[in-house]
Amino acid sequence: MSFRMRSASKALSALLATAVGLLPATSASATSSMATSHSGSRVPITFWSAMSGTLGAALGHLVNEFNSSQSTYKVNLLYKGSYSTVLSATIAAVRAHHAPDIAQIFDAGTATMMYAPGVYVPVHQLMSEYHFKFSTSQFIGGAASYYETAQDQLDSLPFNSSTPVLYYNRPLLAKAGIKSPPKTWTQLANDVKPLVSAGAKCILSASGAYIMWTDMEQFDLWNGYPYATQNNGYDSIKNVKLLLTAKPMVQHWDFLGTLSKRGLYRWNGTTNSTVPFFTNGTCAFYDNSSADINEIEAGAKFPVGITQLPVVAGNPAAPQNTVVGGASLWALSGVPQNTYRGDAEFLHFMMSVSAQDYWASHTGYVPVTNAAANHLHKVGFYKTHPSDLVAVLELTHKPPKPWTRGIRLGYLPEVRVDEASAIAAILSGKESASSALASAQAQGDKVLAEFASQYGG
Amino acid sequence: MPDRAGGAIFRGRFLPYALVVPQLVIVAIFFLWPTVRAIYESFEETNAFGTGARFSGLTNFVNAFSVAGEVGTIEVTVILACVTTVLAMAIGLFLAVEADQVGRVRRVYRTLFIWTYAVPSAIAGALWLFLFEPGLGAGARVLVDLGVNWNFALHSLQAFALLVAVIVWQQAAYNFLFYTAGLQMIPRDVFEAASIDGAGKLARFWQVVFPLLSPTTFYLLVMNVLYAFFSSFAIIDVITQGGPGNATTTVVYQVYRDGFQNGNTGLAGAETVFLLLIAAALTAVQFRFLNRKVFYR
Numbered sequence: 139m140s141f142r143m144r145s146a147s148k149a150l151s152a153l154l155a156t157a158v159g160l161l162p163a164t165s166a167s168a169t170s171s172m173a174t175s176h177s178g179s180r181v182p183i184t185f186w187s188a189m190s191g192t193l194g195a196a197l198g199h200l201v202n203e204f205n206s207s208q209s210t211y212k213v214n215l216l217y218k219g220s221y222s223t224v225l226s227a228t229i230a231a232v233r234a235h236h237a238p239d240i241a242q243i244f245d246a247g248t249a250t251m252m253y254a255p256g257v258y259v260p261v262h263q264l265m266s267e268y269h270f271k272f273s274t275s276q277f278i279g280g281a282a283s284y285y286e287t288a289q290d291q292l293d294s295l296p297f298n299s300s301t302p303v304l305y306y307n308r309p310l311l312a313k314a315g316i317k318s319p320p321k322t323w324t325q326l327a328n329d330v331k332p333l334v335s336a337g338a339k340c341i342l343s344a345s346g347a348y349i350m351w352t353d354m355e356q357f358d359l360w361n362g363y364p365y366a367t368q369n370n371g372y373d374s375i376k377n378v379k380l381l382l383t384a385k386p387m388v389q390h391w392d393f394l395g396t397l398s399k400r401g402l403y404r405w406n407g408t409t410n411s412t413v414p415f416f417t418n419g420t421c422a423f424y425d426n427s428s429a430d431i432n433e434i435e436a437g438a439k440f441p442v443g444i445t446q447l448p449v450v451a452g453n454p455a456a457p458q459n460t461v462v463g464g465a466s467l468w469a470l471s472g473v474p475q476n477t478y479r480g481d482a483e484f485l486h487f488m489m490s491v492s493a494q495d496y497w498a499s500h501t502g503y504v505p506v507t508n509a510a511a512n513h514l515h516k517v518g519f520y521k522t523h524p525s526d527l528v529a530v531l532e533l534t535h536k537p538p539k540p541w542t543r544g545i546r547l548g549y550l551p552e553v554r555v556d557e558a559s560a561i562a563a564i565l566s567g568k569e570s571a572s573s574a575l576a577s578a579q580a581q582g583d584k585v586l587a588e589f590a591s592q593y594g595g
Numbered sequence: 596m597p598d599r600a601g602g603a604i605f606r607g608r609f610l611p612y613a614l615v616v617p618q619l620v621i622v623a624i625f626f627l628w629p630t631v632r633a634i635y636e637s638f639e640e641t642n643a644f645g646t647g648a649r650f651s652g653l654t655n656f657v658n659a660f661s662v663a664g665e666v667g668t669i670e671v672t673v674i675l676a677c678v679t680t681v682l683a684m685a686i687g688l689f690l691a692v693e694a695d696q697v698g699r700v701r702r703v704y705r706t707l708f709i710w711t712y713a714v715p716s717a718i719a720g721a722l723w724l725f726l727f728e729p730g731l732g733a734g735a736r737v738l739v740d741l742g743v744n745w746n747f748a749l750h751s752l753q754a755f756a757l758l759v760a761v762i763v764w765q766q767a768a769y770n771f772l773f774y775t776a777g778l779q780m781i782p783r784d785v786f787e788a789a790s791i792d793g794a795g796k797l798a799r800f801w802q803v804v805f806p807l808l809s810p811t812t813f814y815l816l817v818m819n820v821l822y823a824f825f826s827s828f829a830i831i832d833v834i835t836q837g838g839p840g841n842a843t844t845t846v847v848y849q850v851y852r853d854g855f856q857n858g859n860t861g862l863a864g865a866e867t868v869f870l871l872l873i874a875a876a877l878t879a880v881q882f883r884f885l886n887r888k889v890f891y892r
Contacts, residue, residue: 222856226857229644229858230855230858232644233644233645250643253642254642254646256646257644257646405748406729406730406748407749407838407839408838409748409836410728410748549643549857551856551857552857558838559838559839562748562749562838562839562840563839563840566750566751566839568751588859591640592640592641592642592643592647593642593647
């Protein structure tokens with residue numbers, strides 16, 4: 139009896155000893171790491187981004203510049219994956235109380251973030267708390283309108299901003315006897331025949347991952363049509379309905395579906411890049427973000443033309459304006475108190491003329507502040523880079539109407555997935571444009587209703 | 596003192612409990628707690644950040660399986676399970692029976708037929724994607740040369756067929772392995788007796804071999820269905836991400852999409868509860884029938 143008890147208690151005490159033994163070790167390492175962060179005297183700022191490749195390198199350059207400009211903070215740039223991945227990783231991190239200090243959230247995630255109280259520190263508030271000059275009017279129209287709240291305040295800092303443009307294969311158009319690129323979709327449709335006769339294997343392609351952005355959202359804005367009710371969600375989060383079955387939208391997709399049936403339109407789902415279809419000379423026209431200018435000009439072995447997106451022929455409202463796509467920077471709350479000043483300093487640096495000009499001239503993005511845009515004009519950047527000007531002119535073509543400020547829809551990434559399903563159905567010939575768009579609209583409206591119910595209380 | 600309790604039986608009252616505690620803790624943390632949590636959340640509605648939670652009754656269950664497009668995720672999952680199970684088991688059995696009869700080179704065949712199972716699912720998916728990527732892959736070009744308008748990013752049936760092919764490619768090897776083992780357990784004299792009675796090759800197979808393999812068949816049936824339900828995730832995520840439309844979205848993939856990508860934990864919770872019931876049912880069936888030793892009598 140006593141033996142048994144002893145062996146049992148021995149085992150238990152052994153277990154306990156192991157458990158207790160772990161405690162001092164962990165707490166010791168915790169204190170030591172805190173000690174180093176103090177003695178190293180730099181407060182770490184975690185920054186989650188969605189930029190890889192050359193864009194990641196340009197962003198890394200800016201971060202390094204900030205880090206060497208002062209000695210209080212050290213921004214740790216972390217590439218988290220695609221835009222959707224950064225958004226879902228940020229949401230997961232907030233739920234787990236381990237939010238990064240700053241997250242780069244794409245356009246479509248704006249409403250999902252904006253209407254989540256307590257998740258972030260509004261940038262306008264952060265800036266005024268640390269006495270940095272900051273107002274919405276410092277930003278270019280298309281960027282300010284996309285990210286501003288109903289009170290004209292910016293909750294996040296507009297950062298990488300681009301807009302779709304029409305790329306075209308100059309020698310191919312010349313061979314087909316086409317003097318100037320199309321200004322309307324009807325002109326583009328008329329160009330099909332001469333291009334095919336000239337040997338073109340494909341007329342048109344559009345962004346792989348963001349075709350819903352180029353050919354649905356921006357299609358509506360550029361033509362001056364509303365994309366959803368309640369001024370695209372700007373007026374309310376309740377009772378918002380998509381307007382995908384509007385006639386011009388259906389006709390546009392009918393046209394693309396017809397091209398696709400003849401093998402003249404290329405798109406291989408949201409996970410495949412369409413850039414090679416244009417750069418290898420297959421497609422004559424390419425509807426994609428201006429952010430890809432450098433990649434496309436470097437990849438194409440022919441002179442690339444860049445012009446404004448076509449509009450719907452006979453539409454008196456068009457062209458109206460496009461809005462920015464890309465991402466803004468959010469300062470998350472629930473992070474250590476001593477990092478907020480660092481957030482403010484870093485964001486202030488990111489909107490500086492020098493940072494914006496570096497960013498715009500090393501990528502295809504536009505400068506987001508008026509000061510930076512003016513400076514680029516002044517130094518003659520657009521004289522030497524006229525193709526970079528196309529996006530700027532589209533964004534500022536006319537002052538936005540209430541329904542062309544942007545797309546403010548909750549769970550927009552989810553809506554875009556439903557739209558991508560419809561696009562696959564149309565381009566494969568499985569469904570007509572009207573029926574596919576109707577089912578995307580029904581699905582999307584369900585998502586918007588869910589958002590209203592979950593966020594509206 | 597030498598140990599008196601040399602056997603497997605502990606006489607102490609607490610020691611056995613103390614020894615199983617680590618395991619119980621792991622089960623509780625990684626299995627029980629998430630399960631309880633999923634059931635709890637399936638009756639709640641919250642926003643993506645998990646704030647503003649409120650009770651929502653059965654709404655999540657209704658939303659989870661109200662058929663979105665033309666084909667629901669349950670249908671996709673069931674069809675995928677049926678097609679892959681039948682194909683993978685038939686191929687596995689056929690190869691096992693044939694490889695069993697080739698004499699000395701048997702080992703070579705066995706190794707060749709088993710290796711595809713050793714390829715991790717995600718890598719298998721990447722390999723097949725590489726081969727059948729529209730316009731780029733070698734396999735895709737062959738199909739185009741054969742006159743197929745190959746683009747699984749747009750065509751639902753092609754995406755589904757590709758998924759089936761990868762799963763069967765992997766699972767047939769698993770089935771082959773178990774059938775080979777099953778065949779080795781059949782005594783040779785049973786074959787001889789059947790031959791003496793005048794049974795031909797086909798009759799020997801259907802009347803002797805196949806019935807004697809029934810425990811293996813049953814086990815594999817359950818395993819293949821479980822694979823299609825749960826483990827097909829990696830392949831789907833690598834190749835189709837559930838698309839085009841929802842053509843290759845299984846219930847597990849839907850849980851991932853709703854819970855992790857869209858942050859709708861309530862909806863994902865409801866779907867998880869449904870999956871739990873399926874898994875429990877399959878496991879119960881497996882235990883009940885596998886414990887009956889139907890071997891040879």
